[in-house]
Amino acid sequence: MFARSVARIARPAAASIKARGFATASRATAAAGSRMAAFATAGAVAAGAASYAYFQNVQSPIHADAKPIAGVKGGANERTFIAVKPDGVQRGLVGKIINRFEERGYKLVGLKAVVPSKDLAEQHYADLKGRPFFGGLVDYMTNGKAPVIAMVWEGKDVIRQGRSMIGATNPLEAGPGSIRGQYCISVGRNIIHGSDSYESAEKEIGLWFGKAGELIEWEAANAQWIFSDN
């Protein structure tokens, strides 16, 4: 609607951005004719398990996004919204940031480069409206001097762990091993965003990846080497 994007695809749904993820499958087509297996969550999410199961196409690694947009809270498929902000992109840190999440064992299920609309940035940061830096924050996110690299990462406790990996909002208070603690020194240019709760993840993934087919469910070949608790 108001946005420019590095990719060109019409986006009639919730978020007012034009962007293209690496999704190609739609919910409908991917489900058709597939051999299906049902998985239910367990353990800490036992309460949710009774009401939650999703079908996974075991024949194809790319298929329908059929589960709740932020996965199951506390489950092995919990999801968070992570974005490398324009300063992180300008500084050439995208690969390093992706690498941290990949090497940790998290799974990338959505990725795109976007110059967000003002409307999208204002919705994303709605809780900060009224703060003195709000206008500057929205401008820096939307002025197109570099895109935002928007991502959805999936895995056990990824929302809380993602925040921990990112570090404190003010990089001067971030631990030296965190992303902000290693790569930045100014709160206004702290290079990365991460959802701060399950509710925020739901909202943010919906805003940035709200269109059907933008997120990919796929099975990591090494999943058992990452997840097994013996």
Ligand code: DAT
């Ligand atoms: P976080 O990004 O750690 O979730 P937040 O939600 O409080 O932090 O703020 C969102 C962004 O707004 C933050 O990453 C950088 C910017 N910001 C926050 N406080 C600021 C301040 N005092 N001055 C300038 N920018 C600020």
Ligand code: MG
């Ligand atoms: Mg925040």
